[in-house]
Amino acid sequence: MSRPAHRRPEYHKINKDLFVLTYGALVAQLCKDYEKDEDVNQYLDKMGYGIGTRLVEDFLARSCVGRCHSYSEIIDIIAQVAFKMYLGITPSVTCNNSSKNEFSLILDKNPLVEFVEELPAGRSSLCYCNLLCGIIRGALEMVHLAADVTFLQDRLKGDSVTEIGITFLKKQDEKKYRRKK
Template sequence: MSRQSNRAGDPRKVNGELFTLTYGALVAQLVKDYENDEDVNRQLEKMGYNMGIRLIEDFLARSNVGRCHDFRETADVISKAGFKMYLGITPVVSNWSPAGDEFSLLIENNPLTEFVELPEGHNALNYSNILCGALKGCLEMVQMDVDVRIVQDQLKGDSITEIRLKFIKRLEDALPAGED
């Protein structure tokens, strides 16, 4: 007789594992479809960006978070509310630049990489690049142009996953042509 897992009672845990496995299948298909890791990385970032520009509306509606006044406040909201709400984790905000325009999100247990090993010969693959795209898309929708990239990756032997965000500029609200 088989034992039931304790996870059966927690739908969030089951949904998280389903997402992780589904994401793994998506990345595996992209690796088959594209010739090199850089193309896969671009596709993952593009998919994440498209998710991010839609996720921000849901996040703002569900979280009751107001407008952030500076990049430090934005970092706190991303780590304590955004990642917690959608991935069930709270990354550590660290490594601020002296100018306060750049920081890192340190993820000790990346849920995307829970059941994953990088395939041999794919050392340039940024498996979690979808997170970079999602962050970029979300922040762009709240008028922040940022550069987001993976600096350290547990799948490549690092002790943590580190995502680096750099503020580039504040975007101006753009009105459609002909509307003033």
């Protein structure tokens, strides 16, 4: 028996809210388990990486996106399709260099911090949403794209925006993607 189409967004919202609440509890537990913020950040990145390596298959199957021919196309797919599909937001994209291999995703709204007002006391270097960086890095690696993904700005740390920086580490071979005539 199939589910009515009109009920899917409701299930998606419930799953997102559950994820956000569970994520907050996870970060709180990691802060209890690890004294250093760097250890918590590293653990969140590692956990996100594992999620990203598995999530990319679901994303490719559900989104029906085609092959991308440039880094800017890849970033647009991440922002407009992946973030919308899994977190219900669409970050804006900026290119940060003339080589067109460094980009920023600007999140006007970050669902992972919906129930968080500030970082825990004494945790000023905690990167609360570092899981997102690991997810992006893991997913990109599974499609053979090495990237450095880091938080550049974070509203939880008093910045005006939340910004994720993505730097592709290898120049894409444009000849590889040209169509044969």
